[in-house]
Amino acid sequence: MRAVAQAACLQRLAPWARLACAAGLALGAGALLAADAPAPPPGAAAASGSAGCGGDLAGVRRVETARHVIAWRADPQKISVGRHFAIDIVACAKTGAPAASGIAVDARMPSHGHGMNYKAGIKAIGEGRYRAEGLLFHMPGNWELMFDVRSDGERAERATQAVMVR
Numbered sequence: 792m793r794a795v796a797q798a799a800c801l802q803r804l805a806p807w808a809r810l811a812c813a814a815g816l817a818l819g820a821g822a823l824l825a826a827d828a829p830a831p832p833p834g835a836a837a838a839s840g841s842a843g844c845g846g847d848l849a850g851v852r853r854v855e856t857a858r859h860v861i862a863w864r865a866d867p868q869k870i871s872v873g874r875h876f877a878i879d880i881v882a883c884a885k886t887g888a889p890a891a892s893g894i895a896v897d898a899r900m901p902s903h904g905h906g907m908n909y910k911a912g913i914k915a916i917g918e919g920r921y922r923a924e925g926l927l928f929h930m931p932g933n934w935e936l937m938f939d940v941r942s943d944g945e946r947a948e949r950a951t952q953a954v955m956v957r
């Protein structure tokens with residue numbers, strides 16, 4: 792999975808983004824990692840507008856912070872108990888907001904007061920895109936994904952997404 796993602800990552804991107812690619816892949820399974828995105832080029836599609844954010848990802852879902860729209864899709868799309876999954880993410884700035892400079896992803900079960908037993912790694916792919924890997928929901932029930940979005944010099948803003956797994 793990682794090798795495939797790396798290949799796709801490296802093929803599609805400009806040289807400046809390949810560095811982010813390689814850096815992200817080198818992060819591995821450490822603590823919850825916040826990926827730092829390279830500055831998006833002017834007019835980057837991912838940073839313009841919110842309604843179409845991540846529109847190229849079929850089946851994408853969207854959540855919002857005050858200033859950003861987070862489009863996300865699990866890989867595989869159906870999250871199963873006890874199975875690792877990844878999340879493809881597109882961060883789009885709302886009108887007048889600065890582009891996201893980094894995102895962290897985590898998850899918890901609010902009604903149980905615990906998080907995951909695994910820590911997700913996240914890598915910036917470029918142009919507002921990220922891939923979080925190594926997530927696993929170890930029990931059925933109501934989970935909450937948390938996307939913490941940073942902009943340069945600003946406090947992180949959180950968007951949450953309820954996810955029910957059986």
Ligand SMILES: [Cu+2]
Binds near residue numbers: 900903905930
């Ligand atoms: Cu639980």
